[in-house]
């Protein structure tokens with residue numbers, strides 16, 4: 797059985813995936829020697845399908861499909877505890893971030909509602925310069941088809957003055973919007989050569 801499993805891993809090994817993850821994250825994933833410190837520090841291991849050290853090992857083995865379709869990649873809170881504790885100085889959180897970007901590009905996002913939350917959060921920051929929770933949550937809840945999600949928390953949060961009915965107007969709003977524009981421009985440039993090289997499927 798073990799031998800058959802090893803052969804399966806060899807068959808599905810995508811060496812280009814290893815290179816792409818290392819390039820996108822600017823981290824040497826090959827340095828990981830599976831000490832497990834990252835998973836021991838991660839508060840989300842209990843909900844992950846693969847603990848973060850196993851994600852690192854799966855990358856080393858070129859298991860693109862398993863990694864990019866995993867729940868772990870989208871449940872990661874980018875807290876950086878793993879990065880802080882890695883004895884090899886690998887920025888593990890940055891690797892997880894690179895995997896989220898690749899998972900979007902390959903259309904293999906396992907948790908669409910988490911992706912939707914990220915998108916709505918960033919839209920709010922782009923529009924107001926900082927997140928406007930009172931506007932974000934109803935829009936997200938409606939899109940995620942859970943109109944009353946977390947509504948029970950509203951009275952408590954309102955009482956503590958943590959939610960505001962109008963967005964605050966921060967000074968550097970224009971500069972924040974410019975950061976988004978620059979990022980979107982870079983994304984378009986990245987797409988250009990790919991579109992040119994892609995073979996046409998239309999007959």
Ligand code: SF4
Nearest residue numbers: 838872873875876878
């Ligand atoms: S950054 Fe992600 S993987 Fe790393 S410890 Fe935090 S939640 Fe876990």
Ligand code: SF4
Nearest residue numbers: 828830831832834882
């Ligand atoms: S802490 Fe670093 S070396 Fe240890 S398993 Fe995690 S990534 Fe690998």
